[in-house]
Amino acid sequence: MRLATRKKIITAAVAVFALAVLAVELYPIAITLLNGFRRDIVILSGQKLSLKQFTGASYALVFENRQLMQAMRNSVVVGLLSTALSVGVGAMAAYGLTRFKFRGKNALAYSFLVFRMLPQMSLVVSLYLMFRTVGIRDTIFGITLAHSSFNVPYVIWMLIPFFTVVDKSYEEAAMVDGCSRWGMFRLIFLPLAAPGLVVAAVFAFINSWNEFLYALILTGVNARTAPVAISSLIGGDTLTWGQMCAASTVMLIPVFVFTIGMQKFLIRGVAAGGVKG
Template sequence: MANIRKKKTIIKWVTFTVAIIIVAIELFPIFIIMSNGFKRDLDIRNSNPFSFKPTLYSYKKVFQKSDFLPSIKNSLIVGISSTAISLLVGSMASYGISRFRFKGRKVLSYSFLVSRMIPQIALAVPLFMVFDSLSMTDSYISLILAHTSFNIPYVIWLLLPFFSSISISFEEAARVDGCNRKQIFWKIFLPLTAPGLVVAAVFAFIMSWNEYIYALVLTGNTTKTAPISVNGFMGQYAPKWGQLAAAGTIILIPVIIFTLTLQKYIIGGLTAGGVKE
């Protein structure tokens, strides 16, 4: 009995140690970026990352750049809009695929997953040509539609297990109460799949927030997003490492706040999708 208890204790501590090491490895690059924002470029080149005199010079230079804060606003507009559209369309598509039986249903489901595997660089130029012919380049609409194109397949594939896990008895009970198909979707299925919707919203927003290729090709000075603005700190002759780190830290803040706010729903959503009723 004592040996079993000792073995369990050893396993627990080994697991805990491995988890701490993994977390440290994951967080170390973020620490480097955040700390570099408070360093002079000369200190960044120092071999000891913990030896420096803190300064706000890089942050001052970042906020003095006229297009930086507008680029964050643009990223928020595009990210929130594309996420909302993707959730609306993706949830409807997932509901239809999971609830209706038709020929080619599985093929259609996997086609969304396959479409998500197409590299964005292969679609960037065709999308530019389409939007340019419609005089829609350097506009919110073009970038929102472009981001929606890669978010919708992801949302559909992520939500399918959630809709499939809902028992048919809920739908039958709603029909007995006089609900039509539209009411069943809005009043029964959407509330029951709320954890999945939260997970989909978080990942869709993060993918839109971090997206670079489409933003580079489709936007100009008016609608450039945060990743494009951060790239502007690369400098003409040499990267401005301190300003790059400061700008990178600033654009991390909205994503961190968004994720931490919905953390408990994300954990619940990631586990709920695999439960069958």
């Protein structure tokens, strides 16, 4: 009985502690979400938050801002293209790495994993020089390609476990029937690994969606993506906090929706280096 009471007290204390931690962790997020509904002038004047201030004015300004909307569209396009490219190419490579026997297989898999973890800062300067020489700087193609540099290794890493679980009897049966390797990949592996493809695609999209440094250096007015456009709302004499918060909220919606919907795969997805700008 006394033990049970003690346990109850501990659990209650833990719950209180958890709520306190939660308050701290969610506070900055709440700030962003709330201030998107206030006018810049109200924020800058330092007024206390009150319900009367709530307005869609900052959102209206964001949606009327043609450069920002162009950047959002670019972000969607680059995200989709880079996701399609890396999932396509990455699925093939993951299949090649899991269902064949060949020398150097481990070394190759290792290097794909190591590649995922290289700092973007180490690559961006030479990518800038290369892209400028070839003439693909500030193009959707260029930034898509740059985003594939982290998404391809990422997708491979995500998909390997999904391909290894496929039962070999399917392959053996297919081989007996004279099915080619390409046929096996297309008819057996892609359908069976479909959940994995979806998970990898979602995270690849978010990787691209959040990316900042490549977009900052490798794009200009034409192919600029949303994170760079949003960051330009603040700095120097421009302090449009309300618009910044509104635009950020728009950016956050797909990320939060996807990640809450993907609870089961979050740990693998994040540990692989997802959600990093």
